[in-house]
Amino acid sequence: MAGIGFELRRVIGKGGLSRSLGAALSGILIVAGPWLMTILSFFFIRSIFSRSLASSADLFQVAVIYSYAVSISLFSGLHHHFTRIVADLIWEDRHAEASAWLVRFALAAAALSVALGGTAMAVAPLDLGGGALAYRIACVFLFATVNVMWIVMLFVSLLRRYIAILAIFAAGMAASVFLVAAWGGRWGPAGALFGYATGHAFTAAGLLALSFSRYTPAAISGGWKFAMDYARRYRALILSGFLFYLGQWSDKFVFWALRGSAVAGTPFRLYEAYDVPVYVAGLSIIPGLVYFVIYSETEIYASIRRFLNSLTHETLAHIFEAKERLGTDLRRELHDQTLFQLTFTFLAMLLVLAREPDGARRLVYLVALCGAFAQFTLMTLLNFLYYFELYERSLVATAVFFIANGLVFPLVQLLLPGLPPGSGFLCAGIAASAAAWALLLQAVPDMDRRIFLRTVRRN
Amino acid sequence: MNEKPRICLILEGSYPFITGGVSAWVQDIISGLDGIDFVLFTISPQKNQKLRYVLPPNITEHRDLVLGDRESGRRSHNEGRPAVGAILAAHARMFSGAMPNIREMISRIPEGYDLTEDAVVESRYWKLMQRMNEERNPAYPFSDYFWAWQSAHAMLFDALRANPPEADLYHAISTGFAGLAALAASVRRNKPFLLTEHGLYHKEREIEIRKSQYIRGYQRDMWIKAYNRISGICYREADSITALFEENRQKQLELGAAADKCVVIPNGIDIGRFASVVRAPRPGFHVGLVGRIVPIKDIKTFIAVAKIVLDRYSDAEFHAIGPTDEDEGYYEECVALTESLRISDRFHFTGRQNVLEYYSFLDLMLLTSIREAQPLVIMEGWAAGVPSVTTKVGNAPEMVDYDERFLAPSKDAAKLAECVIWIRGHPEEMAEINRANREKAISRYDKKDMLSSYEKLYRRMARPEAGKRRWRA
Numbered sequence: 001m002a003g004i005g006f007e008l009r010r011v012i013g014k015g016g017l018s019r020s021l022g023a024a025l026s027g028i029l030i031v032a033g034p035w036l037m038t039i040l041s042f043f044f045i046r047s048i049f050s051r052s053l054a055s056s057a058d059l060f061q062v063a064v065i066y067s068y069a070v071s072i073s074l075f076s077g078l079h080h081h082f083t084r085i086v087a088d089l090i091w092e093d094r095h096a097e098a099s100a101w102l103v104r105f106a107l108a109a110a111a112l113s114v115a116l117g118g119t120a121m122a123v124a125p126l127d128l129g130g131g132a133l134a135y136r137i138a139c140v141f142l143f144a145t146v147n148v149m150w151i152v153m154l155f156v157s158l159l160r161r162y163i164a165i166l167a168i169f170a171a172g173m174a175a176s177v178f179l180v181a182a183w184g185g186r187w188g189p190a191g192a193l194f195g196y197a198t199g200h201a202f203t204a205a206g207l208l209a210l211s212f213s214r215y216t217p218a219a220i221s222g223g224w225k226f227a228m229d230y231a232r233r234y235r236a237l238i239l240s241g242f243l244f245y246l247g248q249w250s251d252k253f254v255f256w257a258l259r260g261s262a263v264a265g266t267p268f269r270l271y272e273a274y275d276v277p278v279y280v281a282g283l284s285i286i287p288g289l290v291y292f293v294i295y296s297e298t299e300i301y302a303s304i305r306r307f308l309n310s311l312t313h314e315t316l317a318h319i320f321e322a323k324e325r326l327g328t329d330l331r332r333e334l335h336d337q338t339l340f341q342l343t344f345t346f347l348a349m350l351l352v353l354a355r356e357p358d359g360a361r362r363l364v365y366l367v368a369l370c371g372a373f374a375q376f377t378l379m380t381l382l383n384f385l386y387y388f389e390l391y392e393r394s395l396v397a398t399a400v401f402f403i404a405n406g407l408v409f410p411l412v413q414l415l416l417p418g419l420p421p422g423s424g425f426l427c428a429g430i431a432a433s434a435a436a437w438a439l440l441l442q443a444v445p446d447m448d449r450r451i452f453l454r455t456v457r458r459n
Numbered sequence: 460m461n462e463k464p465r466i467c468l469i470l471e472g473s474y475p476f477i478t479g480g481v482s483a484w485v486q487d488i489i490s491g492l493d494g495i496d497f498v499l500f501t502i503s504p505q506k507n508q509k510l511r512y513v514l515p516p517n518i519t520e521h522r523d524l525v526l527g528d529r530e531s532g533r534r535s536h537n538e539g540r541p542a543v544g545a546i547l548a549a550h551a552r553m554f555s556g557a558m559p560n561i562r563e564m565i566s567r568i569p570e571g572y573d574l575t576e577d578a579v580v581e582s583r584y585w586k587l588m589q590r591m592n593e594e595r596n597p598a599y600p601f602s603d604y605f606w607a608w609q610s611a612h613a614m615l616f617d618a619l620r621a622n623p624p625e626a627d628l629y630h631a632i633s634t635g636f637a638g639l640a641a642l643a644a645s646v647r648r649n650k651p652f653l654l655t656e657h658g659l660y661h662k663e664r665e666i667e668i669r670k671s672q673y674i675r676g677y678q679r680d681m682w683i684k685a686y687n688r689i690s691g692i693c694y695r696e697a698d699s700i701t702a703l704f705e706e707n708r709q710k711q712l713e714l715g716a717a718a719d720k721c722v723v724i725p726n727g728i729d730i731g732r733f734a735s736v737v738r739a740p741r742p743g744f745h746v747g748l749v750g751r752i753v754p755i756k757d758i759k760t761f762i763a764v765a766k767i768v769l770d771r772y773s774d775a776e777f778h779a780i781g782p783t784d785e786d787e788g789y790y791e792e793c794v795a796l797t798e799s800l801r802i803s804d805r806f807h808f809t810g811r812q813n814v815l816e817y818y819s820f821l822d823l824m825l826l827t828s829i830r831e832a833q834p835l836v837i838m839e840g841w842a843a844g845v846p847s848v849t850t851k852v853g854n855a856p857e858m859v860d861y862d863e864r865f866l867a868p869s870k871d872a873a874k875l876a877e878c879v880i881w882i883r884g885h886p887e888e889m890a891e892i893n894r895a896n897r898e899k900a901i902s903r904y905d906k907k908d909m910l911s912s913y914e915k916l917y918r919r920m921a922r923p924e925a926g927k928r929r930w931r932a
Contacts, residue, residue, distance in 0.1 A: 311601070311602060312600070312602050313600055313602070314600060314601065315597060315598060315599065315600060315601060316589060316592050316593055316597065316601040317593075317597065319601055446582065449579060449582065449585045452579055452605060453576065453579040453580060456575065456576060456579050456609065457576065
């Protein structure tokens with residue numbers, strides 16, 4: 001996203017409050033537009049149609065949450081794999097092939113979703129009377145459309161047609177809302193889910209059409225062997241993506257299982273006391289994400305370019321200077337971004353203190369906000385590690401995150417039940433961020449050697 | 460002792476893929492010594508090159524090492540650690556002015572293990588490279604230095620990790636990568652290392668480097684120095700060295716070879732075959748050049764000589780006798796030159812021919828090469844009764860006893876033409892000289908003597924006890 005970041009910086013650089021606000025708003029729409037729309041449409045559906053869906057509202061909600069959570073946890077490795085292939089092909093101006101890989105990965109994601117979701121829903125004990133089969137099929141359909149949509153989203157974000165993307169998203173989500181209302185009222189939770197998933201399918205189809213209008217898919221050379229070679233070469237990247245998202249959701253899964261309340265008629269459980277604060281806290285990092293796109297990413301991108309240029313054209317003394325500056329830029333950007341995001345996290349905490357009267361819920365919110373901040377820091381550092389292609393190191397950091405949040409802290413939480421939910425997530429985020437930062441700083445002084453080594457290996 | 464010693468010939472850029480003097484010599488040695496088994500270890504720039512020779516039956520194995528083939532040597536870097544330590548120690552000794560212990564270093568390099576990546580994986584090695592760049596070339600882009608260093612060392616490492624067939628003796632037909640591969644095999648298998656040089660490898664590379672448009676500035680010196688060092692290592696470490704003539708032997712001694720290890724074994728020809736040629740002179744004056752139509756033979760100077768001579772004697776005819784397909788572009792340029800000089804009716808590109816037919820009527824052999832070792836064609840011509848005029852390359856001046864009537868500097872068409880014209884104008888004197896030349900060819904350049912010398916050398920060096928005195932890894 002460094003490209004759009006530079007454009008937004010240029011707008012801000014011209015000065016003026018309206019320009020700066022416009023750029024900030026554009027940044028929000030770009031980094032979080034689809035995410036916000038999905039959340040808003042979901043909450044809108046819940047609040048507006050809860051009466052018409054009546055008791056089946058929970059069945060609708062649990063299916064949506066599980067679809068997103070399981071999708072992002074299990075398929076994030078595939079997303080990293082796909083992104084790596086497509087980014088390289090686009091860099092090499094092989095756009096038509098990239099587009100063909102979009103089709104392949106979207107089909108693969110759909111097939112995997114049907115296989116996994118179908119198996120899970122086939123064995124899930126449901127007590128929904130005559131509507132069970134329709135509900136099962138609707139869940140699988142939603143799971144598949146969500147997974148296909150991730151793949152398509154990753155591709156279209158490379159096209160940089162942000163306004164068109166947002167328009168398609170808005171239309172798709174509007175279709176979701178409309179169809180939930182229309183089919184939910186008539187056919188209950190299964191109808192609502194079909195409606196919601198169909199809206200997603202419209203969104204995915206629209207985004208696919210947008211992609212194909214730019215790049216018509218072409219024949220692929222190498223077939224799946226090409227993709228498997230990529231998977232072997234970038235296994236650390238793929239695994240780190242998988243562990244990061246699995247780590248992010250693992251404590252939620254644990255809380256659902258241990259403290260959640262069951263959704264009637266299903267084996268699924270939800271734990272609203274933690275789930276809702278987590279979703280709300282997630283929104284608090286949007287300013288930081290915008291800052292990252294406009295400032296941190298562009299600065300580091302420019303610094304890396306300078307460093308890489310020095311490797312190709314400069315004397316050793318200049319290479320050392322560029323490397324030194326790269327280290328300084330990394331420290332400064334992380335410092336500035338941290339301060340920026342901390343300000344918003346702090347404001348959100350004040351808001352919680354002012355608006356949440358319940359002491360226990362207030363604590364959960366505060367912890368979740370800190371956890372979101374730590375997770376955001378980790379995401380930033382992982383991005384920096386990816387920029388340097390330090391995939392093994394990013395794998396170590398995400399492994400720390402996953403082990404801490406998914407394995408260690410659930411045990412701690414069992415031993416210390418008084419700890420507020422989200423404490424583990426916060427500690428895991430801090431530990432993994434510290435690990436990522438240390439690994440990044442340790443690698444920078446040696447970066448010239450690593451890059452030459454990489455080139456030797458590629459030759 | 461094994462009745463049939465097994466000799467591993469290690470060759471770079473010649474037999475059996477490229478024709479020429481060295482390749483012809485190798486073919487002669489192998490087919491002339493049928494009581495010895497040979498195995499070939501060739502070092503090539505690319506895979507699956509076409510064989511240019513029919514391999515004699517006493518070649519029992521042929522293995523080809525392709526320089527730059529990285530796939531075959533990738534193993535765990537832990538395996539290469541001791542080697543890196545030894546290489547660093549060798550560099551440290553080299554920088555302090557002392558001689559590095561190359562055998563010790565080679566013994567630490569696992570056979571087949573590719574060290575190319577280790578030079579970048581190992582931070583100690585990387586720091587050494589940076590230090591060398593800072594000390595020697597601080598004002599130039601580091602990446603240029605790195606890639607020059609990397610490509611030079613990658614080929615060195617290829618040679619040092621080489622895995623030639625088992626043999627009783629490793630015989631390299633040049634220094635350079637062939638010499639290093641022979642040295643490495645000698646160290647690892649505790650077998651003797653024989654080095655034979657026709658031309659001087661480092662000198663030939665130096666000429667190429669100076670002509671190259673791709674290697675410039677400090678890198679030129681770096682490469683030249685590297686090749687000199689490699690030759691020096693081969694000279695110091697070889698158990699025995701043969702040169703074709705004394706001048707080359709002296710140069711080997713200058714670069715570190717021990718005098719008692721160096722012997723001169725001149726080239727030889729099949730005297731009976733060439734001496735049996737029945738002379739049948741043809742009308743006019745026929746000048747021949749036997750050799751490939753390639754730039755190193757400087758055919759364009761031959762054409763220029765033809766033009767000068769034809770301007771004076773219109774009955775002269777010129778024959779370029781040799782294959783034209785090795786450098787077709789150059790051949791076409793030569794043809795175009797004869798056409799533009801309007802001598803194409805008197806200048807003939809014969810292609811590959813039976814040279815004996817030409818020796819029967821040629822009045823003179825001309826050698827315009829810019830580089831030669833000890834040209835066989837001069838000997839062949841002498842045995843057949845044909846005199847030679849030659850450029851001052853390799854052993855040619857010594858062969859003609861430094862007689863300026865038959866010698867000219869490279870590319871000096873006027874002087875070469877002067878020699879040709881002198882020979883044409885002195886038939887009685889030339890008859891005497893031709894007789895003396897034939898005597899010289901018979902007494903000095905008989906292939907039987909050369910084969911006998913090598914057979915004795917092979918049998919002596921390949922004795923099982925020859926290895927026992929050797930340094931053991």
